[in-house]
Amino acid sequence: MIFQGKAITVQQLDDGIAELRFDLSGESVNKFDTLTVTELDAAITALERTEGLTGLLVSSGKNVFIVGADITEFGPVFEQGPDAAIRHLAQNNVNLNRLEDLSVPTVVVINGFALGGGFEFCLACDYRVAASTAKVGFPEVKLGLIPGWGGTVRLPRLAGLDTGIEWIAGGRDQAAAVALRAGAVDAVVEPALLHDTALRTLRQCIDGKLDYRARRRQKQAPLQHNETELPMALETAKAFVAAQAGRHYPAPVTAVNAIEKAASLSRDEAIAVEARAFAEVAQTDAARALVGLFLSEQLIGKKAKTWERSAAAKVARAAVLGAGIMGGGIAYQSALKGIPIHMKDIAQAGLDLGLAEAGKLLAKQVERGRLAPAKMAQVLAGITPTLSYDGFDQVDLVVEAVVENPKVKHAVLAEVEARVGADTIVTSNTSTISISHLAQALQRPENFCGMHFFNPVHAMPLVEVIRGEKTSDATVARTVAYANALGKKAIVVRDCPGFLVNRVLFPYFAGFSMLVRDGADFQQIDRVMEKWGWPMGPAYLLDVVGIDTGVHCEAVMAEGFPDRMGKPFKACTDILFEADRYGQKNGKGFYDYEKDQRGKPRKTATEESYKLLEPHVAAGRSFSDEEIIARTMVPMATELARCLEEGIVGSAAEADMALIYGLGFPPFRGGVFRWMDAVGLPAFCDMATAHTALGKLYEPTDGMTELARADRTYYSTTGA
Template sequence: MSEVVTYNREGNIGVITVDYPPVNALSHSVRSGLVAALEQGQLDSEAKVLLLVCEGRTFIAGADIREFGKPMQEPGLPAVVRHFEDSEKPVIAAIHGTALGGGLETALGCHYRVALSSAKVGLPEVKLGLLPGAGGTQRLPRLTGAQKALEMITSGEFVGAKDALALGIVDAVDEGGDARAAGLVFAQKIADEGKPVRRVRDVTDKIEAEKGSDVFSQFRAGLEKKARGLFSPFKCVDAVEAAFNLPFDEGMKRERELFMECMESPQRAGLVHAFFAEREVSKVKGLSKDTPVRDVKSVGVIGAGTMGGGIAMNFANAGIPATIVEVKQEALDKGLGIIRKNYENSAKKGRITQQQVEERMALINGSLTYDAFRDVDLVIEAVFENMAIKKEIFAKLDGVCKPGAILASNTSTLDIDEIASATKRPEDVVGMHFFSPANVMKLLENVRGTHTSDEVKATVMAVAKKIRKVGVMVGNCHGFVGNRMLHKRGAEAMSLVNEGATPQQVDKVLTDLGYPMGQFAMSDLAGIDVGYRIREERRNAGEDVAPSWMDKLAEQNRLGQKTMAGVYKYEEGSRKPIPDPEVDQLIADFREEQGITPREITDQEILERCMYVMINEGAKILEEGIADRALDIDIVWIYGYGFPAYRGGPMFWADQIGLDTILNAVEKYHDDIGGEQWKPSALLKKLVAEGKTFGKL
C-alpha cells in the first residue's frame, strides 16, 4: 500500500484517502496508491460503498509538476480513472478546495460527486498547451453538453461548486467545511438506498441530443478571434467533438492521439516554460526566505490619473485602504469618478456585485494634502516622467511619512537612485512599475535601487502577490528590463518606417508573431505623449535623441486612442486602428526633410530587426545583472507587453530559434547599420561559442 494513499473502513463505507502535500498532485505514488486502495476496497466484503477523499487544503489539484518532462510511469492516469469507473461498488468523490485537470478527471471516473460549496472544478490543461488526456474531453460533455464543456476546456477557467451542480458535474453541494464528513453522509445515503453505480461514460442523453448540431463549427469560428495563433484550443474542440461522433472507447483513443499532438507542439514547451517561470520569479536571487516583510495595511497614491486610479483600485480590490492625493479638487473628483465608473462597468458585466462596488469605493479616499500620508505604510508616486518633479515629491514624502514607510515610484524609465537621493532614507525607496491599465495588467516590475534594503525588496514582492500581480525584481537602469528592450524595438520600428515600411506593415509582423498589438498600435494605446515626454526628458539631459515623425504627432495633439487619432485614427467606441492617409503624408514629408529615399522592406527584415535587437539587449541586461535570470525577462514581456506565452517569452523564443542564428543576424546588422544597439552582446557570443542557451545560464 502506498504511504500517500490509504484505505480504511468506517461502518460500511470504505474510505480511500490521499495525503500528498501540498496539493495531492497525481504523482506516480498517488496513481499506484489509488489503484491499490481501490482493489483493497473491492475485496473488503464489509464495504458497500467507497469514498475518495483528500487530506489538506484541497482535493487532487492536478498533475505533479515535479514529474513534468519525465517519462510517464505506469499506471497512467487514464488507466487509474478507468479502474475507478469500472468498480462494481459505487465510488463517491468528496471534493474540497480545487479539483483541477487530472483531479477532476479522477472525480469524473467516480460514480457520484459531492462538493463543498467553496470548492472549484476545472480542466486547465489548455493553459499548458495541452488538452485533458484522461477522459476529460469525453466525460465532461456527457454531463454538461457540448457548449459548456467547450467553454470550460478551451478556456481552462474554473467553475464554482454551485455552478458545477447546475451543470451536472457534481451531484450535491454541502455548505459545511468538512469534505470527509460530507462524503460519508452522501456515501451512507447511497448505501442505504442501494443506489447502483452510475458511470459517466454511459450517460448519452446530451450526446444524442446534440449530434449533428453546428455548435462545433460555430465554436471554432469564435476561437479564431479569441485563440488566434494557439494550437491546443482547437485540438480541444476536435477531442470534444469526438465524444459526439464516436463510441466512448474510440473517443478515448482519439483524445489520446490529439493529446500527443499537443505534447509534440512547440507551443506546449513555451507554455510549460512560462508556467514554471511565473512561479520561479517570486524567488529573488540573494534574498533569504527569512527576510522580514513589513505589514502593509494602508497605502497612499500620488496622482488620480489613469495610472494612479488603477493602482488604488488594485489595493481596494485586495481590501487595503488607499488614499489618493491630487493637486486640485477638480482632478481628484475626476479621478475618483473614473474609478467608480470602472467598478460600475465591472458590476454591469457581472464580475462584481453592486455591494462590492460600494465596499471598494469606501476603501479609496481622496485628499489635497500630503499630510494624509502620515500614517500609511506605503506610498506610490504616479505622476508623469519628469525627474525634477519626482525628486520634489520624494523630498516632501521624506518629511511627512512615518519611519519605516516604503516610498515607491511608478516611474517606467527614470533612475531610482537619483529619486532616492532626494530623501534621507534611500533604503526605503524602491520602484514599483505598474503597467497600464494598472487595474488589469498582471505585471509589477519592482526595481531595486543601490540602497534599497532587503526588507523593502521582500515587502514589495509580497505586496505584488497580495494584490494579485506577478512581481519581478529587476535592477536600476534607464527603462529597467521591459522598457529598455521596448525602446530598442521601438527605435528599430521607427527606423524601418523611416526607411520605407509602413506602420501597419511593422505592426502586422508583430501581431503575426502573436503579440495582441504591434508597436505603433501600442503607442496609440499608451499615449503618444508618453514617449514624447521620455524623449524630451532625455534631450533635456543632454542625450542625442534623433528627431522623430512621432514628435510631430504629439505636437499636433494626435496623442493616440484618447484623442481618437495618433499613428492610426479611431472611430467612436472602437479601439480598432485605422490607417490614416494624413499620417502617411506626414511620414513622407519627414523622409523628404531627412533626405531619406524609401525602399521596399521585407517582413523577415522587420521580424529580425524588431525582435533580434530585443534579444541582444536582453543579453546585455543579463550581463549587467539588471535581470537575474532569462526567465525574469520572459515573464516581464509575457505579462507586461503581451509577448505570446505560447512562445515562452523572448529569451526562451531565442533559444528555440537558435542563438547562432540570432548572433549571425546581429553581426550582419551591426556591419550594415551600426549603432550600439547592434553591437553583439558579449554574453550572446559566449553562449554561442559554448553551445549553450539562455535557459541553461
C-alpha cells in the same frame, strides 16, 4: 488500515465502506505526481483484494481536492517524443478505469479545487458531491494541452457534448452550482455537510436506491447523440473554437477533434484516441512555451512570497501622491484589496479626476455583477482624497506618481519624506528615471525604491520593484509584500535607465522607427507584428502609450545608452510629436481615433500621418514579414540579454514574465528568451549579425555568442 502511503491512505469505515484519502506529504495541495499515481495503483489493488467491501468514499486531507498533474514532470517527458507522453498517461488511465470498474460504488467528496487530472479522477467515480465553495474544470488548454486522463471522454458523456466542448476548449474553472446544473456533479452542499452527504449518497448506492451501474454504462458507451446532428454540432463547435483560440493556440481545436473521433467509440478506445491527441499537442511549440510559462510563474510567485515573508510588517495604510488616471488607478487597487489609502494632489481637479477614475472602475464591476453596490461604497470610503499631508504620519508606504520630471520628483519626494514616519517606505512610480538619482533628494535613501505600475493599473499585472544603490532589503521586502497584497506580480530589478521593461521596449520601438525611415509602411509593420502574436503593432502601441510620452522616454534612454539608443536621424515619433499628433490622448497619432458606441477609441487609417512622414523617410518599398520581425525583435532580444548579463534581472524566467505581464508579449512564444531558444541561438545570432550595419542594437552580446557556440539555450543554462 487497508493501505498506507505518503500520498494516499485507505482505511475501513463502518458497514464495509472504505475511505481513500489523498494527502500528499510535504505539499500544501494534492497533485498527480509520479508518487501519487504509483500509490493509487497500489491502493486500488488493495481495495480489489479487500473482502467484504461494500463501497468506496474518496476525500482529501487538504483544503483542495486535487489541483491536477504535476506540471514539473512534463518537460522531461515531452522532450522524449509522443510515445513517451502516451506512456506517461498510461498508468493513471489504467488506474481511473480500474476505479470506474470496481465491484462496489464510488462517491467522491470535492471539497475545493478539482482541476485537470483531479477532475478527471472525480469523473471516473460514480457520484460527485461538491462543497458550495468548490470549483472544477479543465485548464489544460491554458498550457497548450488537452485532458489526458479521460476528460474528453467522460465529461461529454455525463454532461453533454456542448458542455464538454465549452469547458474543455474554454479552460475556465466552473463554480459548483454551475457544475450541478450541467450534470457534472450530483450534489452541492455547504462544506460542513459535505462528508455526511457523500456518505449518505454512497449508502443509497449500496442499498440500490441509486443506480450507479447505469451511470457507468453511460460513461463506457459511445456518446449518445443523434447521428445527423452530431457532425453538424461538431463542425459548428470547431469553427467557433478555432475563431476564439486563434491559429497560435492549437490545443482547443485538438480537444474538439478528439471528442469527434471518439464519439462512436467505447471508453477504452476513446481514451486511446485522447492519449494520441494529447501526445500530438504536447509536441507543439505552444505547449512547450505555455508549460514553461506556468513553471516560470510559479518561480516568480515563490520569489515574491519569500520577499513577503521577510518583510518586517504588512502595509496597513498607504498613500499615493498625484491623483489623475494613474494615481486613481493605484488608489482603486489598494482600496479594493482592503488597504486604505490617502490620495494627495495639489489641485482639487486632480483629486476629482482620481476619484472619478476609481468610481468608473468600480461601477463597471457592479454593472458586470462582480461587485455589490455596498462593496463599491466600502471601497470608495477606503480612499481619502486630500490636498494636504494630514494623516501621512500614519501611513506605511507612499507611492509617488507625479509628473515624469526629475526636478519635480526630487521636490515632492523630499517634501513627503519630511511628513512621514522614520520607517515609512517611500516609492516612485517613475517609468524611466534612475532610482539612485531620485534618492539623492532623500535623507533616508535606504527606505526608497521604485514601484513601477503599468497602465491601466487595474488590468496590468506587473509591478517592477526597482532597487537603487542604497535601497535596503527591508524596503524591497515590504514593497513586494504591498504589491502581493494588491494582487500584482512583483519582479525585483536593479536600477538603470528604463529599468527592465522600458529598457527593452524602446529598442523595439527603435527597430520600428528605422524600418519606417527606410521606407516601410507602418500599417504593414503593425499587421505583421500582430500576426506574429503581439496584441498590437508598434505604431498602434505608440499611439496607446502616447507619442509625447514615447519621445520623452526615448530621450532618457538615448542619454543612458547613447551608443545603442541615440538617434542619428529624425524618427517618425519626433515628426508626429512636432505636429501635435500624440496618439489616442488627443485623437490623432499614426492613426486617427474616434470613440465607438461603448466610448472606446477606435483607430482609422489617415493620410495625414503619411504626408507628415514623407519628407523624412525613404521612398516606400516592400519588406518581407521575416525582415520586419527580425528588425523589430532583434533589438529587444539583444537588450534583454544585456540586462540578464548585467544582473538587472535575476533570471531568464523573470525577464520573460516581466515582458508578458508588462507588455503583453505573446504568451504562446513563452517570452523573448524562450523564443530565442526555440529559434536556436546560432540561428538567432546569424539573424542579428545580418543587420549589424543598422547599429549596435543588432550586435549579439558576448553571453549570447558563447551560448550559441556551445549550442546551449538560455533555459538549459539557467534552469529558470
